[in-house]
Amino acid sequence: MADHYEVLGVSRDASTDEIKKAYRRLARQLHPDVNPGDDASERFKLVTHAYDVLSDDESRRRYDMGGGDGAGANFSGFGGFGDIFEQFFGAGQGGGRGARPRSRRERGQDALVRVTLELGDVVFGAHRDIEVDTAILCGTCQGSCCQEGTSPVTCDICGGSGHVQRQVRSLLGNVVTSAPCGTCEGYGTTIPYPCSTCGGQGRVRSRRTVSLDIPSGVETGLRLQLPGSGEVGKAGGPNGDLYVEVTVSPHAAFSRDGDDLLATLEVSMTDAILGTETSIEGLDGAVDLEIRPGVQAGDVLTIKGRGITPLRGSQRGDLRVGVQVVTPTKLDSAQRALIEDFAKKSKAPAPQLAQFQQGLFSKLRDRFRTH
Numbered sequence: 001m002a003d004h005y006e007v008l009g010v011s012r013d014a015s016t017d018e019i020k021k022a023y024r025r026l027a028r029q030l031h032p033d034v035n036p037g038d039d040a041s042e043r044f045k046l047v048t049h050a051y052d053v054l055s056d057d058e059s060r061r062r063y064d065m066g067g068g069d070g071a072g073a074n075f076s077g078f079g080g081f082g083d084i085f086e087q088f089f090g091a092g093q094g095g096g097r098g099a100r101p102r103s104r105r106e107r108g109q110d111a112l113v114r115v116t117l118e119l120g121d122v123v124f125g126a127h128r129d130i131e132v133d134t135a136i137l138c139g140t141c142q143g144s145c146c147q148e149g150t151s152p153v154t155c156d157i158c159g160g161s162g163h164v165q166r167q168v169r170s171l172l173g174n175v176v177t178s179a180p181c182g183t184c185e186g187y188g189t190t191i192p193y194p195c196s197t198c199g200g201q202g203r204v205r206s207r208r209t210v211s212l213d214i215p216s217g218v219e220t221g222l223r224l225q226l227p228g229s230g231e232v233g234k235a236g237g238p239n240g241d242l243y244v245e246v247t248v249s250p251h252a253a254f255s256r257d258g259d260d261l262l263a264t265l266e267v268s269m270t271d272a273i274l275g276t277e278t279s280i281e282g283l284d285g286a287v288d289l290e291i292r293p294g295v296q297a298g299d300v301l302t303i304k305g306r307g308i309t310p311l312r313g314s315q316r317g318d319l320r321v322g323v324q325v326v327t328p329t330k331l332d333s334a335q336r337a338l339i340e341d342f343a344k345k346s347k348a349p350a351p352q353l354a355q356f357q358q359g360l361f362s363k364l365r366d367r368f369r370t371h
Contacts, residue, residue: 004050004063023051101162101188108135108231108240115244119251120283123308125216132210135203135231141195143202143236152189157181162188202235212244217311222246254283259317260307264324267291272325282306282319289321297325
């Protein structure tokens with residue numbers, strides 16, 4: 001016969017609380033409901049018997065004096081494994097005595113909608129009224145799930161606990177298991193006369209309008225959260241949240257770099273040489289630009305404060321305009337003569353490779369990054 005102290009893994013001078021804690025730990029591991037198998041069942045039998053002997057002061061005294069098992073091997077202190085497990089661990093392990101039925105009221109699911117914005121909407125923010133197809137509170141029963149004048153009744157199968165117990169006889173004794181009641185689905189009540197509008201759900205599908213103020217500075221992929229604007233829960237439970245995912249449409253003339261706006265301005269060869277003043281239409285009105293004489297392709301003109309208002313902040317970014325010098329491709333004889341005369345007088349050097357050869361757009365990109 002194995003030593004009871006060794007079976008429980010405690011010293012011979014262990015206190016009653018230490019013996020009880022050791023038993024609780026081993027019983028959780030070896031109980032047939034948790035760890036089915038012949039080996040676990042046999043060990044559970046030994047652990048329970050050891051506890052039966054050592055938990056009683058008189059039987060423990062006789063055992064320590066060499067007087068045998070004291071309480072014997074019939075486990076007389078308990079009514080079976082199911083009772084042992086429930087006595088020590090309570091109804092929370094499987095919904096036994098004292099288990100509570102679950103509530104019909106559940107939190108509603110979150111909802112996701114997508115909204116498409118123009119780049120101009122991102123500069124200062126925008127307001128949108130969004131159509132959402134979702135679940136709302138049933139207007140007939142107001143979430144009670146019942147027809148008018150009726151109410152839920154206590155389930156006659158589980159007696160309102162929401163759980164039913166089953167006793168299974170095994171070689172080791174009677175094992176009590178618990179599971180949600182199949183009649184009331186664990187609610188503890190049934191609805192004999194469900195609402196005809198919602199079918200006993202307490203909610204119906206409907207299309208509603210949600211007003212949304214979209215802040216400035218948003219970008220594609222950003223999700224805005226509207227707490228409590230999602231679906232209403234079953235039986236009038238609290239609403240979930242509504243998430244609005246933003247997509248910003250590409251713009252024909254402007255692109256975005258953080259809080260800055262980027263654009264490319266085509267300048268004629270003569271304006272590049274002599275300089276000029278012009279005006280371009282920005283996302284929020286006209287912008288005046290001064291082209292200095294001798295401007296080069298790839299130069300960047302920066303207009304402060306005409307970019308995007310950041311998502312968390314108030315100071316707008318800049319508008320950065322890259323210059324692209326346009327060379328004429330068709331000249332009449334008079335124009336060609338003037339250009340040839342200019343070339344002779346300017347004595348420009350012969351074409352040669354620069355230190356690094358790069359295209360106009362890559363050059364513009366690099367200039368944007370350094371400004």
